[in-house]
Amino acid sequence: MSSYQFQRRENYWQSYWQKEKFFHFNPKAKGKIYAIDTPPPTISGRLHLGHVFSYTQAEIIAAYRRMAGFNLRYPLGFDNNGLPTEKLTEKETGLNPHQTKLKTFIKACSTVIAQYQPGYKNLFRHLGFRWAENLEYLTISPEVQKLSQATFLKLYRRGEIYRQNSPVLYCPQCQTSVAQAEVEDRERKSVFYNLTFRRQNGKELIIATTRPELLPAIVAVFVHPDDKRYRRLEGQSVTSPLGDRVKVIANAKVDPKKGSGAVMCCTYGDSTDVYWVKTYHLKENIIIANDGTINENAKIPEIIGKTISEARKILVEKLKKKGAIKGEKAISHSVGVHERCSTPIEIIPQPQWFAKILAHRQEMLRAGDKINWQPAKMQRRYQDWIKGLKWDWCISRGRFFGIPVPVYHCPHCHKIVLPDSKELPIDPRQQRRRCPYCNHWLQADGNVLDTWFTSALTPDINNRHPANGPLRGKLYPLALRPQGHDIIRTWATYSLLMGLLNHRRPPWKNIMISGHILAKKGEKISKKTGGGQYRPEDLIARYSADALRYAMTGASLGLDAYFEEKEIKQGLRLITKLYHAGKFVIFNLGGDYQPAALKFSQLEAFDQWILFQAQQTAQLMAKYLDKFRYHQALIAFEKFFWHNFCDNYLEISKERVYGPDGRGKTAAQFTLYHGYLAILKMIAPFLPHISEEMYHSFIASPEKGRLESRPGRGLFARNEKIASVHLTPWPKTNYRLAASKASGAELALAIIEKVRATKSRRQLSLSLPLSQLSIRGLNSDWQNLQPFLKDLASVTKSRQILHRSAQKFSLTIRL
RNA sequence: GGGCCCGUGGCUCAGGGGUUAGAGCACUCGGUUCACAUCCGAGAGGCCGAUGGUUCGAAUCCAUCCGGGCCCACCA
Numbered sequence: 001m002s003s004y005q006f007q008r009r010e011n012y013w014q015s016y017w018q019k020e021k022f023f024h025f026n027p028k029a030k031g032k033i034y035a036i037d038t039p040p041p042t043i044s045g046r047l048h049l050g051h052v053f054s055y056t057q058a059e060i061i062a063a064y065r066r067m068a069g070f071n072l073r074y075p076l077g078f079d080n081n082g083l084p085t086e087k088l089t090e091k092e093t094g095l096n097p098h099q100t101k102l103k104t105f106i107k108a109c110s111t112v113i114a115q116y117q118p119g120y121k122n123l124f125r126h127l128g129f130r131w132a133e134n135l136e137y138l139t140i141s142p143e144v145q146k147l148s149q150a151t152f153l154k155l156y157r158r159g160e161i162y163r164q165n166s167p168v169l170y171c172p173q174c175q176t177s178v179a180q181a182e183v184e185d186r187e188r189k190s191v192f193y194n195l196t197f198r199r200q201n202g203k204e205l206i207i208a209t210t211r212p213e214l215l216p217a218i219v220a221v222f223v224h225p226d227d228k229r230y231r232r233l234e235g236q237s238v239t240s241p242l243g244d245r246v247k248v249i250a251n252a253k254v255d256p257k258k259g260s261g262a263v264m265c266c267t268y269g270d271s272t273d274v275y276w277v278k279t280y281h282l283k284e285n286i287i288i289a290n291d292g293t294i295n296e297n298a299k300i301p302e303i304i305g306k307t308i309s310e311a312r313k314i315l316v317e318k319l320k321k322k323g324a325i326k327g328e329k330a331i332s333h334s335v336g337v338h339e340r341c342s343t344p345i346e347i348i349p350q351p352q353w354f355a356k357i358l359a360h361r362q363e364m365l366r367a368g369d370k371i372n373w374q375p376a377k378m379q380r381r382y383q384d385w386i387k388g389l390k391w392d393w394c395i396s397r398g399r400f401f402g403i404p405v406p407v408y409h410c411p412h413c414h415k416i417v418l419p420d421s422k423e424l425p426i427d428p429r430q431q432r433r434r435c436p437y438c439n440h441w442l443q444a445d446g447n448v449l450d451t452w453f454t455s456a457l458t459p460d461i462n463n464r465h466p467a468n469g470p471l472r473g474k475l476y477p478l479a480l481r482p483q484g485h486d487i488i489r490t491w492a493t494y495s496l497l498m499g500l501l502n503h504r505r506p507p508w509k510n511i512m513i514s515g516h517i518l519a520k521k522g523e524k525i526s527k528k529t530g531g532g533q534y535r536p537e538d539l540i541a542r543y544s545a546d547a548l549r550y551a552m553t554g555a556s557l558g559l560d561a562y563f564e565e566k567e568i569k570q571g572l573r574l575i576t577k578l579y580h581a582g583k584f585v586i587f588n589l590g591g592d593y594q595p596a597a598l599k600f601s602q603l604e605a606f607d608q609w610i611l612f613q614a615q616q617t618a619q620l621m622a623k624y625l626d627k628f629r630y631h632q633a634l635i636a637f638e639k640f641f642w643h644n645f646c647d648n649y650l651e652i653s654k655e656r657v658y659g660p661d662g663r664g665k666t667a668a669q670f671t672l673y674h675g676y677l678a679i680l681k682m683i684a685p686f687l688p689h690i691s692e693e694m695y696h697s698f699i700a701s702p703e704k705g706r707l708e709s710r711p712g713r714g715l716f717a718r719n720e721k722i723a724s725v726h727l728t729p730w731p732k733t734n735y736r737l738a739a740s741k742a743s744g745a746e747l748a749l750a751i752i753e754k755v756r757a758t759k760s761r762r763q764l765s766l767s768l769p770l771s772q773l774s775i776r777g778l779n780s781d782w783q784n785l786q787p788f789l790k791d792l793a794s795v796t797k798s799r800q801i802l803h804r805s806a807q808k809f810s811l812t813i814r815l
Numbered sequence: 816g817g818g819c820c821c822g823u824g825g826c827u828c829a830g831g832g833g834u835u836a837g838a839g840c841a842c843u844c845g846g847u848u849c850a851c852a853u854c855c856g857a858g859a860g861g862c863c864g865a866u867g868g869u870u871c872g873a874a875u876c877c878a879u880c881c882g883g884g885c886c887c888a889c890c891a
Contacts, residue, residue, distance in 0.1 A: 003853085185890085192891090209891055222891085254891080263891040270890055333890060344890095377819070381886065384818055388887060485885080515820095516885085555828065559820080560884075564827050566840055569853090573839095576853045584850035635829065635838070647855075658849090705850090753856095760857040763845050 004579040006544035009709070010689040014125050016711060018133070022724050023066075025073045025132040027469040034070035035478040036062055037459050037508055038131070039491070040077035040139060042451075043116050044084035047123050049563060050484075052536045054514035056552040057630055058482035059129050061512065063685035064625045066130070067730040073475070075135030075462055076124060080113045081402045082451030083174060083340055088112055089401070097400045098175065102429055109401040113140070123536055128545045128688035130726055134467045139454045140403070144461055145425035148454045149406040151502065152395075153418055155355065156407075160501055161395070163416075165351045167267075167274045168394050169336075172292025172308070173343035176398045177352055179450060180391055181490045184339040192259065192329040193316065197221070198239040205238055206326060208259030210333070212319065213312040214266035216298040217287040218244055222263045222276065225250040230262060240264070241324035242300070249280060268347035271390065288346055290398070308346070353396035353405060353447065357497055361386055367496055367506045374628045375558040378485060378513040385489040393494065395450045402448030404428055412440035456494035459507035481508040485515060485558065512628040515560040517552070539568060546687040547571030553686065556631045574638065575690045578683065581646055582694035583707055585676040586715050588657040588669065591699045593715060595673045596666050600735050604656075604664060605787035607671035609745040610649040611735055613640055614678040618731040621682055630686070637682050645675060648749060655794035664790075677716055678731040688726065695725035744784035748792050751775065754811050755796045772814040773798040776806035 017023065038058065041051060059074075066072040086097060089105070089112045097105045124131065137144060155161040168177040190210045197205040207221065218240050223230035233248045240246065246264075253272055254263055265276050267284040277284060287298040294303045294311045302318065303311040319325045336345045357364075364386050373379040396405055404427045408417040415437050419426045428444035435442050463475045477499070483491055492511065499507035539548045550571025555561035600608060617640040624633035649671075656668040676694075684691040696714030700706045711723065722728050737745075755773070759766055773796060775782070782803045785792070793801055 003851090185887090188890095190890095207891075211891075255889090258889095259891060265891085272889090272891080334888095335890060375820095380819060384887070388818095489886080518884090559828090562827065564840085567827065570839060573853055577851070580851040580853085582850085587850075632829075639838080646851090650850075651855090756856055760845060760855095763857095765846055766856065767847070 004576065004690065004693065006546070006575070006689065007541070009693050010126070010128065010540075010545050013689050013692045014128065016692075017130065017724070017726075018125070020723065021133070022727060023072075023074070023130045023132050024134045025075070025467055026071070027467075027471040029071045031069050031071035033073055033471070033475060034065045034480070035073040035462060035475050036075070037462060037478045037481040037495075038075055038077065039483050040079040040137070040455065040458065041120060042082070042084045043078060043080040043113050043120065044088050045116070047120055047536060049534050049536055049539075050517055052123075052127065052548065053517040053552050053561075054482070054484050055124070055129070056127065056549050057514050057557065057628075058480075058512065059127075059131075060549075060553065060630045060685045061480070061482070061625060061628055063130055063688065063726060064622075064730070066726065067681065067684065067728065068622065068625075069729060072132075073135065073462070074131050075137065075465070076121075076129070076131045076133075077137040077139065077458065077461065078117055078120065079139045079451065079455060080117065081109075081140040081454070082448075083176070083397070083399060084451075085109055085113060086399060086401050087340065088116070102400060105400050110140075126537070126540055126545055127549065130688060132467075135462070135465055137461050137465065139451070139461075140401075142425050144454060144457075145403045147457060147460060147464065148403045148449060149424045149426065150421055151457060151460075151498070152406060152449065152453070153421065153424075155501060156418070158501075160356050161353060162356070163351060163353050165349055166354070167277075167347045167349045168352050169345050169391075170290075170348040170350070171338040171341065171343050172288070172290075172346055173341045174338060174399070175290055175292075177350060177394050177396065178338055178345065179394050179452070179490075180389070181452075181493075182339050183336045183345050185334040186337045186342065187332055188335045188344075189330065189332050190335075192331050193319075193325050194260065194327045195241055195264075195319065196324050196326050197241065197262075199233065200236050200238070204326075205233070205262060206260040207262045207264050209264060210331070211266070211269050211312075212325075213294070213303070213308060213315050214269050214287070215240060215242055215264070215315065215319075216244070216294075216300060216303075217266040217268075217285045218246055218264050219267055219277065219282045219285055220246050220265040220280065221248045222251050222254050222265055223248060223261060224254040224256040225252060227254070227256045227261050233262075241319055241322060249276075251276065251279075268349075270347065274347060284349060286349060288348055290348065290350070292346070308344075350398075352394050354392040355395050355453075355497070357393045358389060358391075360497060360500060361389065363500055364493075364496055367500055371506050371508065372510045374510065374512045375556075378488065378511075378558060381485065381488045382492060385493060393450075393497070395453045396445075396447035397450055398446070399448050402451060403454055405445040405447045405449060407445040408433065408435075408442035409445060410435040410438060410440055411443050413438040417442055452490050452494050455491055456498040459495060459499060460502065476503055477506060478508045479510060481511045483511070483513060485513045488513065510628075513558050515555065515558050517561055517563050534563060534565075543568045543572050544575060544689070546575050546689050549686060549688075550574060550634075553630050553634050557628050571687075574642075575687060577642065577646065578679070578687070578690050578694060581641075581650065581679075582676060582697060583705075584650060585672045586697055586699060586707060587702075587705065589673060589715060591702070591715075593669065593673070594719060596670055598667065598670045602663075603667045603671060604791065605741055605744060606649065606652050606748075606791045607667050608735070608737055608741060610644060610675055611671055611678075611733070612737040612742075613644050614675050614731065615733045615735050618678060618682055618733075622730060625685070634686055637686075641679050641683070645679060648752070649675065652791045652795045655791070673716075673719075677720070680716065680725050681728055681731050684725050684728075691725050740784045741787065743781075744786070744788055747777075747781055747785055748788040751792060751811060752795055755798075755813060758811075758813055767797060768815070770796060770798040770813055770815060772800045772802060772812075774802040774804065774812045774814070775809075776804045776811075777809040778807070779805050781809070 062074045089109045092112050093108050170177050192208050193212050194206045194208050199205050234250045237245045265273050289295040303314050406426050408428050547568045551567040554567050620636045621633040653668045656664040680691045693709045695716045697707045697709040698713045700708035
């Protein structure tokens with residue numbers, strides 16, 4: 001009747017762990033340090049199943065490492081600055097940062113963070129995560145700001161960071177520059193307009209474009225050098241429909257098959273324009289202002305001050321009236337948009353800060369080779385990204401809530417003024433000062449750092465955390481970075497760059513890359529889709545955290561998986577089974593059981609067999625978990641626990657444990673104790689609650705068959721003298737099973753299976769007694785079977801087992 | 816267009832040159848007073864995406880193709 005009440009019990013153990021601080025990092029504890037560079041989730045709303053998926057996979061590995069004897073350093077941080085947090089704040093408060101006092105907006109952001117952060121932490125807690133609370137960090141904290149700014153200044157002084165007025169990818173909606181990595185492609189409907197230009201000889205030249213509004217920004221026309229149609233045009237001027245005269249230049253980047261084969265180069269329509277302007281030293285003509293409207297450089301009064309799309313409409317009308325549009329074609333093409341707001345990205349020159357990454361490509365590739373990528377294939381994504389980089393990393397953002405670029409500019413003597421490192425963290429926007437050279441009031445740089453700049457420093461944040469005590473600054477490189485494959489090009493790449501620049505080596509030895517969880521075919525559960533219909537909190541309430549965790553291990557590392565509610569149910573089944581198996585074990589050991597000091601050789605054959613299987617399983621799981629293959633480890637566990645232990649061994653042991661005291665019973669009890677304890681340990685990384693529950697369980701009421709679970713009382717905890725199953729060592733035994741015993745067990749199990757099959761086929765009860773079981777087979781097999789016969793008779797309910805010598809194995813059953 | 820991944824029973828996934836290809840769910844049949852109906856047993860169900868090739872042997876390696884996904888490029 002009594003069963004496991006996960007709603008209550010999971011919470012109970014979470015409180016216990018938190019109260020006892022079991023998982024706090026202690027730099028002086030035993031064991032080799034295993035430091036994990038956990039992803040700090042961005043506070044941008046709520047956590048979704050996608051987070052749970054990848055975090056759970058890493059948490060399992062972490063918990064296993066602790067049991068494997070490492071001094072685990074498993075932190076959790078929160079990334080609470082930058083655009084996502086600003087967007088959340090805008091939504092929550094209705095404040096528009098462009099029209100709000102900086103101070104007010106920053107304060108509002110802090111308030112919103114304070115509201116949301118506990119929810120994040122709670123979910124991790126309710127998932128049973130065993131992280132070190134004393135290692136927590138916030139990326140907006142003064143310490144991290146200081147680290148980030150100090151790194152900026154150091155790299156600036158070394159020339160690794162530079163400032164340049166350069167065309168950058170720019171989001172007019174968010175009014176900030178963005179990095180290449182934040183741009184995403186979207187298929188958009190558009191129109192290809194054929195514009196008529198005039199050649200010097202008065203003839204028409206058709207140029208096709210989807211961006212007619214950029215016509216006022218034209219700086220040249222390009223054709224392909226081998227294009228016979230335009231060969232004579234090269235070096236000549238042509239006149240745009242608006243009357244601008246520009247040169248025609250030949251360049252191989254032109255695709256003669258696209259449009260008319262002649263392209264207008266405007267500043268800036270795309271990255272090819274940037275390339276051409278740089279290559280041919282063309283003069284820029286910028287007509288888009290930072291807020292995404294057309295500025296006066298366009299020289300067409302009707303469109304000045306209009307947005308890009310408005311300007312396009314107006315200008316198309318105007319050109320049509322003039323007869324300058326010869327045909328249009330609706331097309332669908334992909335447009336680079338800002339991943340956060342889906343606004344098409346513009347290219348606008350701005351003074352920006354860049355970190356040199358192009359110059360370090362070779363080193364970065366070499367550094368990538370020194371890291372153990374799991375799955376190994378993921379390294380290829382990193383390499384491809386590095387090889388394909390075209391721009392240095394733009395690390396400044398014209399935003400508000402972030403770590404400020406620690407720089408002042410002097411409007412008078414034009415010097416750049418840097419704060420002293422003792423003054424960090426500093427916000428030049430809020431701390432005014434005078435120029436040390438000319439005493440004028442300085443201007444703040446006004447930019448904040450790309451959040452990835454700070455995120456890329458998480459290995460350093462962890463390495464320099466005060467809780468490291470004597471190990472502070474000595475943890476580099478860390479053992480493991482777990483992360484999703486979608487941020488290889490950002491987080492992994494930038495972290496590696498920072499590692500090379502600051503430490504001349506990669507920040508970690510291993511990197512495990514998780515896949516995505518998909519709600520159904522093609523639909524990614526993420527911030528963008530809102531997490532689909534499944535909320536982690538609801539699933540925990542309905543099925544338990546352990547069951548949800550179970551479902552999160554349904555696919556191999558790195559693979560995207562479809563979420564199936566059925567898998568959670570299966571997890572719940574496993575939990576129930578663990579509970580009942582534990583109940584059986586504990587009741588058959590008795591209230592004050594202490595395992596006898598038996599040697600392996602003193603056990604019955606089946607006892608030896610199951611303990612040997614447990615040992616093999618623990619080894620196999622360890623082998624898998626060492627390679628981050630949690631899924632394969634879990635499969636190995638289930639096969640052992642469910643099939644070998646429950647279906648076979650528990651049935652086999654019943655006769656002996658139910659029977660009178662004696663050697664057989666003592667051995668069975670010993671085996672139940674150690675077998676089930678090993679099971680609890682092996683499943684502990686995966687299912688933290690039920691394993692702890694059973695570890696602390698004791699007989700509360702022998703008459704009612706009721707178990708209770710409490711620290712200090714548990715049958716296993718009491719004997720093992722360790723306060724949590726999660727602090728126990730991974731099962732490690734050194735049993736040897738003789739070859740004759742191994743083959744005897746195999747044969748005995750085959751016989752059991754055969755008997756069951758026969759009874760089942762004849763539609764008989766499995767508990768039906770048999771008067772005789774006669775086995776034909778080799779004499780040697782019969783010899784091997786000897787030690788198993790007693791248990792074999794009891795589990796098959798056979799009164800008598802006979803043997804006849806024969807070449808071929810067969811079985812006869814007599815009722 | 817380039818790169819990568821995936822395509823295995825109805826579903827979600829293991830396996831990944833060598834005996835009759837696995838698991839769970841779902842399905843069928845049967846059993847079960849005493850750890851567990853959140854159980855046990857048995858069964859049915861698969862030309863391992865297609866076609867070629869390498870090999871004594873291919874689900875597994877190679878090539879091509881088809882289908883799905885991710886990333887990147889193109890964005891005139």
